[in-house]
Every structure is written in structure tokens, then in C-alpha cells.
Amino acid sequence: MKVLRRVCGVSGPSWAARGLATIIPKVSQVDNSSGFLGNVPHRQHPGILHLKTVKLPPELVQIAHFLVTQSSMRDLEKQTKALTNYLWSRKRPLETMDLRRKALEVEQKLREEAILAHPKGSLTQLDDSKEKKLQVKVLNILRKTTYHWESLDYTEELSFVYMAARMDGVFAAVSRAFHEIQKRVPDFQPSTLLDFGSGTGTVSWAAHSIWGKTMNEYMNIDTSAPMLALAERLMKGMSENQEPCFPGVYFRQFLPVSPKVKFDLVVSAFSLNELPGQAQRVETVQTLWRKTDGFLVLIENGTKEGHQMLMEARDAVLKGKDKVIHDFREPYIFAPCPHHLPCPRLSPERPLPCNFIQTYCPLPFSWNPQQKEEKFSFLILRRGPGESKEPWPRITQPVLCRPRHVHVHLCCPDGTLQHAVVTPKKHGRDFYRCARSSQCGDCLPVLNPDSEPALGEEDSHIDKEQS
Known part of the structure; x- marks a missing residue:
């Protein structure tokens, strides 16, 4: 509430006096006044979280292109497509x-x-x-x-193919998750990063592009020695003195043992499915959470398998209990869920993935188009008390714009999925244009009806007291 009032420039007493229109019955209401946005354009309303086309850092693009052009590997295009399809269709090992x-x-x-x-x-x-x-x-x-899960051995050759196939898509997905933290918590200035399953070091590049001024330690953890060697080569770029493109980058094969060693930002991107079973995944997520001092970011494929692994990790953090508690701050879900209730998309009858799409410019190889899309699922957890403002519902599907009305599908704070039809006549021109400017993954700035009474309800309550 406080954040919405501050962003929209609405003072306390006048807010309750303005008329409100229901967007979702018994769930939320929107401000139906002309001063809803203040001086903020509709396309930049406070719920906008999506990113425009993501571009990789020029130094990373240059060295990746150089390594590919100098490589003698045959059928690289065919191998990259085969690996991409394999990783996308990969399932969890059957228990x-x-x-x-x-x-x-x-x-x-x-x-x-x-x-x-x-x-x-x-x-x-x-x-x-x-x-x-x-x-x-x-x-x-x-x-x-039965799906036959096999552990991937990232040799020098397979690591090189992975770089050509997935490095740009991983960068796009991670950048989108980091953007949400930066947009909603601008005061968060991390100084340390832990990347579990770091691969080609893409997470470090994405973190540096956003928080490079305050970051002084990038800890990359990967069990594959050839993958770490490739990530280190990419980090040095085209520099003649072979110095890293930015300082403070470290590469390790194992996590730090001490539970007292914590990091402001902990990330696991497309790595949970590399673990051989549910017990290992749960144990790993709980270990990563113990090492989290600020945010824990988990990213997987935007498939049913990827989403279910994230919900499994969600329960492991929210419901898991350590025998020895080193940090008494409670976890809460920062994104994308606006609640701590069971995911409404995981219905037994028809489970659906909760995924999002990020457009990006791929590496400039001959087989790549000018733009591609990365479909991914993500989960961000944060230490500390819950947000002071009331959570807004998240748009879970592409917004369908029609003449004089807009269809939006929302995941709401009460743990339900709702289909809302927004019209300028019922909800006001400003909110209608905000809905038209929104995309999947954005939030709609609507309020819970219990937080503020509608004008008619307030008048009725005053009449009863006077009578």
C-alpha cells in the first residue's frame, strides 16, 4: 500500500475517498480515478517488470565468437541444436x-x-x-x-558445445531474474555472489552488468574441470595480459564447507536437474539457502519438469528445518509467486508450468537468427521479514488485447488463478491502458478489498454509525 501510494503520488485521506472498481470479485480492486499514475507513463506503471531485448556484454560476445571461429570442431551447428533439444526435453531421474x-x-x-x-x-x-x-x-x-536419466559428463568438447548452444539463453534468463530484484529493491547492492553449477560463468557476467560497482567477489562452483577452464578463458576475454575482464572472480569445484560463509546473492541456474535424485536436490537447495544472506535465485527450463523442481525447492526452503539454525531470519517468496500458498498451476488433473519468456540477441553465429526467445521458470527467495507492501497479482499468460477490453490471467495473493477482463468504462482509462501495456510476468497494481473500503461501502458504514 505504502509503495503504491508513493509511486502513484496518492495521499492517504484522498485515496479512500476515491471510487474503486472491482477487477476480480472478492479478490482485488483498482483505483478508478484519473490521478492513478500521477506523472508516470502508462507503459512504465509500477507493476512493469519485463525487460526489452537482452544483449550480452561485448567482451563476452567477442571472445565467444573468436573461440568458435578458431575451433576445428565439425558439425558445431548440428551439435548445438541437438544439445539444446536434449536439455529442453530432459526430465528428472525417476525415484x-x-x-x-x-x-x-x-x-x-x-x-x-x-x-x-x-x-x-x-x-x-x-x-x-x-x-x-x-x-x-x-x-x-x-x-x-520409463525415462532413462543419465548424468552428463561435461568434457572439454561438450563444454564447448554448451557454450555455443546455451550461454546466451542462460544470460537472458538470469538477467530477467536479476532485473526484478533491481527494479523492486533498488537499495540492494550485493558485494558477494555464489553461483552453483556455474557452467560458462554466465551468472557472473549478468551480475557484473547490473551490480558491477559494488560486487567484489564472484564465486563460481562447478564439478566439471573442463567447464571451469572454459569459463576462465571466457572471463579473460581478448586481453593480451590474460587478466580477467573484471576482478574478484574465483572458480572452485566444491562449495565452501563452513556454514558461516555467506553470500549476498546465491544463484543456481539450470543446475538442479544435473543432480541424481530428489534427496540430493533438496539437500543442495537447503545448503544454498544456508549460504544465502540476501537473495536465493533458482532458474530452470520453462517446462513442467522445471517448474515442479522449483516448487520442490520452494517447499524445501519454506518447510525445511535445520537441526542447527545459524540464521533466524525467515524465508519468504520474493518472486514470482504473490503468496506462500500451494501453486495453483500444480493441479493433479492438469498441471501446467509457470514460465516466462525473455527476448535476447544470440551469439553472432551463422546459424542464429537476430533475435531469440528463452522460455524459463524462476523462483526468488529472500531472507528477512515479508514485504511491507501488499503483493500485487502476477500476470501468468500473454495479455490478450481486444477492442475496448483486455484479457489478463492472474496469479492472485489468495492463491488462486483468475481471468480478468479490464475495460475503460468499468475500471477507468488509466488502469485499462496500464493493462494493455503489461506483459506476461508483470504485476498489476490492484489492491485487496480488505485493505481499503470502496466508496459505497464506506458511505454505508458511516450511515449505519449515524443512525
């Missing part, structure tokens, strides 16, 4: 309990079919030979219908 349950279901179904194939009552159980055939058939079905 042992789930595999056993699936095997029992298949076995029971085949057993019932075998018994029913005989005349009624002539067969109640299978003999040894048929039992063995049944088990072989179960195994064959499981092999064909």
Missing part, C-alpha cells in the same frame, strides 16, 4: 519408489490379462514358466516407457 510402484502396476495389469485370457475359472495363478515370461515382459515395458 526408486516410483519405479517400484510403476512396476507393480504393470505386473498386476499383465497378470490380470493373462488370467482372463483363459476360460473362466480354469486359471487362478501362473506357473513358473509363465511367471518368468511375465517378469521379462514387465521389464521390457518399463524400459520402453
Whole structure:
């Protein structure tokens, strides 16, 4: 509330006296006055969070292009496309309990079919030979219908292909997540960064492009020695003295052991799916949270698998309890969820991914177009008390603009998904134009009806007191 009043230039007493129109019944209201924005343009209303086309730092583009042109690797274009498709379609490894349950279901179904194939009552159980055939058939079905997760060994060659295929897309997604922190918390000036699963060091480049004036330590953690060597080569750029493009960059294969070592900004981008099981993912996320002093940023593919891994990490932080608590500040969800309730998109009937799109200029290779889009899911958690202002609903799908009305799909603070139709007649010209200027991932500056009474409700309450 305080933030909305400050941004929109609305004082306390006059706010309650203005008329309000409901955008979502029993969920939110919007200010229906002409002074809603003050001097702020509609396309820059306080809920705008999306980024325009992201461009990689020129030094990074130059060295990446140089390494590719000097490379003798064959069919690099074909390999980059194959790796991109593989990483996008990759699923989590199936847990042992789930595999056993699936095997029992298949076995029971085949057993019932075998018994029913005989005349009624002539067969109640299978003999040894048929039992063995049944088990072989179960195994064959499981092999064909079960996703076979394999750990990726990032050799020198595969690390190079990953750089050419994914470095620019990762930079775009990370930049979008960092932009949200910078836009909503301009006072946050981190000095230390921990990047788990750092890969080509893209997160350090993205952090430097935003907070380079205050950052003095970039800790890159990756288990692959060839990947770390490539990231260090990229960091040195085209400089003749082989000095890093910016100071304070470190490369390690293991996380710092001491729980007292903390970082202002901790990031894991597209790395959780590299872990062999749920227990390892949960343990890793909890370890990263213990090392977080400010923000923890998690980014994955914008698929069902990626979104579900982030919701798994969300529960691990919000519901997980350490035996020894080194930091008593409670976690709260900073973005994109406007609530701490279960994700409404993870319905058992039809689970849908919560994802966003960022446009970027890819590396200037012959097979790349001038612009590409990165579809990703992200989760940002913060230490400390919850936000002082009331959370605004998040736009979860592309805004559909039609003549004199706009369709917006919102994830609301009460934990529900709502479809709102905004019109200039009902909600006012200013808010209508704000909705038309918004995109997926932005927030709509609407208020909870419990926070401020509508004009009619206030008048009715005053009449009752006078009577």
C-alpha cells in the first residue's frame, strides 16, 4: 500500500475517498480515478517488470565468437541444436519408489490379462514358466516407457558445445531474474555472489552488468574441470595480459564447507536437474539457502519438469528445518509467486508450468537468427521479514488485447488463478491502458478489498454509525 501510494503520488485521506472498481470479485480492486499514475507513463506503471531485448556484454560476445571461429570442431551447428533439444526435453531421474510402484502396476495389469485370457475359472495363478515370461515382459515395458536419466559428463568438447548452444539463453534468463530484484529493491547492492553449477560463468557476467560497482567477489562452483577452464578463458576475454575482464572472480569445484560463509546473492541456474535424485536436490537447495544472506535465485527450463523442481525447492526452503539454525531470519517468496500458498498451476488433473519468456540477441553465429526467445521458470527467495507492501497479482499468460477490453490471467495473493477482463468504462482509462501495456510476468497494481473500503461501502458504514 505504502509503495503504491508513493509511486502513484496518492495521499492517504484522498485515496479512500476515491471510487474503486472491482477487477476480480472478492479478490482485488483498482483505483478508478484519473490521478492513478500521477506523472508516470502508462507503459512504465509500477507493476512493469519485463525487460526489452537482452544483449550480452561485448567482451563476452567477442571472445565467444573468436573461440568458435578458431575451433576445428565439425558439425558445431548440428551439435548445438541437438544439445539444446536434449536439455529442453530432459526430465528428472525417476525415484526408486516410483519405479517400484510403476512396476507393480504393470505386473498386476499383465497378470490380470493373462488370467482372463483363459476360460473362466480354469486359471487362478501362473506357473513358473509363465511367471518368468511375465517378469521379462514387465521389464521390457518399463524400459520402453520409463525415462532413462543419465548424468552428463561435461568434457572439454561438450563444454564447448554448451557454450555455443546455451550461454546466451542462460544470460537472458538470469538477467530477467536479476532485473526484478533491481527494479523492486533498488537499495540492494550485493558485494558477494555464489553461483552453483556455474557452467560458462554466465551468472557472473549478468551480475557484473547490473551490480558491477559494488560486487567484489564472484564465486563460481562447478564439478566439471573442463567447464571451469572454459569459463576462465571466457572471463579473460581478448586481453593480451590474460587478466580477467573484471576482478574478484574465483572458480572452485566444491562449495565452501563452513556454514558461516555467506553470500549476498546465491544463484543456481539450470543446475538442479544435473543432480541424481530428489534427496540430493533438496539437500543442495537447503545448503544454498544456508549460504544465502540476501537473495536465493533458482532458474530452470520453462517446462513442467522445471517448474515442479522449483516448487520442490520452494517447499524445501519454506518447510525445511535445520537441526542447527545459524540464521533466524525467515524465508519468504520474493518472486514470482504473490503468496506462500500451494501453486495453483500444480493441479493433479492438469498441471501446467509457470514460465516466462525473455527476448535476447544470440551469439553472432551463422546459424542464429537476430533475435531469440528463452522460455524459463524462476523462483526468488529472500531472507528477512515479508514485504511491507501488499503483493500485487502476477500476470501468468500473454495479455490478450481486444477492442475496448483486455484479457489478463492472474496469479492472485489468495492463491488462486483468475481471468480478468479490464475495460475503460468499468475500471477507468488509466488502469485499462496500464493493462494493455503489461506483459506476461508483470504485476498489476490492484489492491485487496480488505485493505481499503470502496466508496459505497464506506458511505454505508458511516450511515449505519449515524443512525
